Amino acid sequence: MNHSAQRQAILAQLRSVTCHPTADELHAMLRGTMPQLSLGTVYRNLDLLTRNGMVLALHTAGAQKRFDGNTELHHHMRCESCDRVFDLHSLEHAGELEMVLQKILRATRCHAYHLEMTGVCDSCKNQ
Amino acid sequence: MNHSAQRQAILAQLRSVTCHPTADELHAMLRGTMPQLSLGTVYRNLDLLTRNGMVLALHTAGAQKRFDGNTELHHHMRCESCDRVFDLHSLEHAGELEMVLQKILRATRCHAYHLEMTGVCDSCKNQ
DNA sequence: GTCGTTGCAAACGGTTTGCACCGTC
């Protein structure tokens, strides 16, 4: 794993950023330092990193997939105005939520869940 | 609203079915009684019905959107084997979950959420 | 030389859209 410069750059970029870029946003970010980098390579590596559990793919609401360099369990909030995705890490009632969800996981014999809240983010609210 | 036979048929079909068909699945279902019906019309009407709140669009995980004729609040389970979506209506701990989620909604000033569980459905488990 | 990886461009697949046409008011 991680033999190539491109792969390392993609992973590093994704981890250095708190937002959840799409593949082409990532491509645009890296174009500055890696002008040769192709979109296909970005997709290939994101797929590979996702399957190796080093990156989270948020193929949730909205048209485009978004990627998350933080693979720890956390929930997301999507702004319905700008369509960006934010982490809900320091969530109030998070412990409570996790407890209920664990119970439900057991009851439904599912093994994963994804919770996405929808609203308007602060920066969109202020304009 | 609902002036056209096609629109009524699409809505009726979606409501008469407990699964959550994609646009082309719906198109295939209706082709039998409405051989002329075009995919474009299905998309156009689903979009219209969604924006009028008569249908829920589950643009969640997976590539294709799935549509839900039941606009009441409920959660979903996606089978990772066949990729179909099921309702989790009679969920154990549902009341508990709703309470926590309402608290979180208030705290985050979001106004909606979507919870999707992932697992393997019974019919896939049995083969 | 083999293998993994790349850039590029073409293909793919779900969705949207432009257009001419039709039925209803």
Added chain:
DNA sequence: GACGGTGCAAACCGTTTGCAACGAC
């Protein structure tokens, strides 16, 4: 005759894939 809606086909756009080339071992 204006308008909303349709079927059809082409366009669109995010993503995947085939291919020749390249670099590390």
